[in-house]
Amino acid sequence: MSVSRLYPIFADLASRPVLVVGGGCVAERKIAGLLEAGADITVGAPALTQPLQAWVAAGRIRWISGIFAGDWLTNAWLVIAATDDRGVNAAVAEAGREQRVFVNVVDDAALSSFQVPAVVDRAPLVVAISSGGAAPVLARMVREKLETLLDPSLGSLARFAERWRDRIRQQLRDLGQRRRFLEKLFSGPVADLVRAGREEDADAALAHQLAPGTVPAAPGHVVLVGAGPGDPGLLTLKGLRALNEADVILHDRLVSPEVLQLARRDAHFVEVGKESGTHHTTQARIHELLLQYARAGKRVVRLKGGDPFVFGRGGEELEVLRDAGIPYEVVPGITAALACAAYAGIPLTHRDHAQSARLVTAHCKDSLDTLDWRALAAERQTLAVYMGVAGLDRLSSQLIAHGRQPQTPVAIIENGSRREQRVILGTLESLGRIAQEHTVKSPALLLLGEVAALGKSLHWFGAAPIIDAPAETGAPDLARAA
Incomplete structure (x- = not known):
């Protein structure tokens, strides 16, 4: 049975039945736990533990004595079933x-319509972890790790921010400026x-920081981030931080949903994806968008598959930003040649x-015309070709014509590093x-x-x-090279 994807929610149960x-x-x-949330609790059961009897006697909870009906x-906002009888x-x-x-049925995801997560409590900051009922022990293990990472003082910091929230919002009405101020705070x-x-x-220190004239206007900023080939685990820590600070993300078509x-x-x-033969967004339009958002004071991430400086036109975009006086930085990514080769072994x-290894682009006829075929056909080197599928016949014939052996091994890696990776x-x-024959499609x-x-x-x-x-064509024994 597949596990349903749960919609995360924090319920306000104060005074609710x-x-x-x-x-x-x-x-x-x-x-x-429900008492801590301020819920109006009724417990129904034939008998109660001594602590529950004491809570009933103290008026903290009500008791319905008997068999479930x-x-x-009636009137309950939510229900927890915690008996040892699955029929009940x-x-x-x-x-x-x-x-x-x-209804949550304890330790029975199939019967439950909501799950109670494992919790890291730094009230009012609360972190909830759920496996959707698939692996509650794993969720608790994650909680234990977070307990060691999150400082106990985070609760005090959250309460402090809550006291100052209205004044900060009044002083800093621009959302981006307010977010950056709070990040520094x-x-x-x-x-x-x-x-x-x-x-x-x-x-006193925060009041001084919010004094009129002390908070500068937020300048626009652009970060070129390499997203890698698709596996989100290959995104760098600096790239992850940039994504979490961005107001606007201009991303390529091939950036994986998992990274986004x-x-x-x-x-x-x-x-702002572009595809060979079909330009959804021109490079000139990408330049316009970068300038538009940066000039509006936004923190912009230009998210590119692979590395922005390896066939990613990142240099062109930096030239536009430099000429416009827009501050920028670059976060490199793991380029496809490195990642796809590694994931294919x-x-x-x-x-x-x-x-030696050469990185070559062959996305179109024009790029093929500019290649130094004699140098590329040299033996004892690896060519990593960022390819357009339509140009492979010509690539093959040119390399063979300039001296590369027809039996030279090749590997086509489609969707490298992703779950659907295919290697031919x-x-x-x-x-x-x-x-x-294998209908290879990009990214490859x-x-x-x-x-x-x-x-x-x-x-x-x-x-x-x-x-x-291929049958009886003198095809090489690929295992020989291994």
């Missing part, structure tokens, strides 16, 4: 469905004073096969045919050279490579 069915130790733990749910729990869940009330000397318990000094999900949820996303260099192994003379990278044959024996990620073996 909540029903807990069950009177044992599990119910006791659940009620303790559907009318117990199922009856509670069914009553919840009929009455449209959310939470990591600067004011936060240090709060952590040290010196809140009066922190108040790491960015700030309230950032403005603009796809193909070393770009190898002392037995290749002493063949030879230089079969290159165009195998790309057509071609590796050409003796090292490509190692993909047969060294592959480790995703499905095993597809090995082209």
Whole structure:
């Protein structure tokens, strides 16, 4: 059974009716948390633990004594079933469905309509972790790790920010300027004073920072970020930080959804993808957008697949920003040649096969016309070709015509580093045919050279490579090079 994706929500239960069915130790733990949230709690069960009886006697909770009945749910905002009888729990869940009330059945995701997450409590800052009921122990392990990472003083810092929230909003009406101010506040000397318990000094320091004329207007800024080839784990820490600070993200078509999900949820996303033969957004228009948003005082991330300075036109974009006086910085990414080769188990260099590697672009006829074919056809080197699928026949024929052996191993890596990665192994003379037969589509990278044959024996990620073996044509034994 697949696990449903849950919509995260924090419920305000203060003074709202909540029903807990069950009177044992599990119910006791659940009620303790609900009391902290200020819920109006009714517990229904034939018998109660001593602590629950004491809470009833003290008027903190109400008790319905008896066997569960559907009318117990009347007026309840949500329900927790915490009995050791699955039949009773199922009856509670069914009553919840009929009455449209959310029900959590403890340790039974199939019966539950909501899950209670593992919690890291730095009230009012709360971090909730859920596995959707698939692996609650794993969620608790994640919580334990976060407990060690998140300073206990974060709660005090959150309460301090809450006291100053209205004044900060009045003083800094621009959302981007206010966000940047708060980022500095939470990591600067004011936060240090709060952590040290010196809140009066922190108040004075913040009042000084908010004095008229002391908060400068927010300048626009652009960060070129390399997103890598697709696996979000290959995004650099600096790139992740830039994505979480961005007001606007201009991203290429090939940036993976998993990478985009790491960015700030309230950032403005603009796809500026370009595809061979179909230009969704011209480069000139990308330049216009960069200037437009930066001049409006926005913090802009130009997010590019791979590395912005490897066939990414990042240099052109920096020239435009420099000429316009817009401040910028560059966060490099792992380019496709490095990542795709690694994820296919193909070393770009190898002392037995290749002493050098060349990065080449062959996206269109014009780029093919400018290549130094004689140099590219030299032996004992690896070519990493950022490819346009339509040009493979010509690429193959030119390399063979200039001296590269027709039997030279090649590897086409489609969607490198992603779950759907596909690796096709063949030879230089079969290159165009195998790309057509296997309907290769971008994003794809071609590796050409003796090292490509190692993909047969060294592959480790995703499905095993597809090995082209045309019948009786003198095709090479790819294992020989391995």
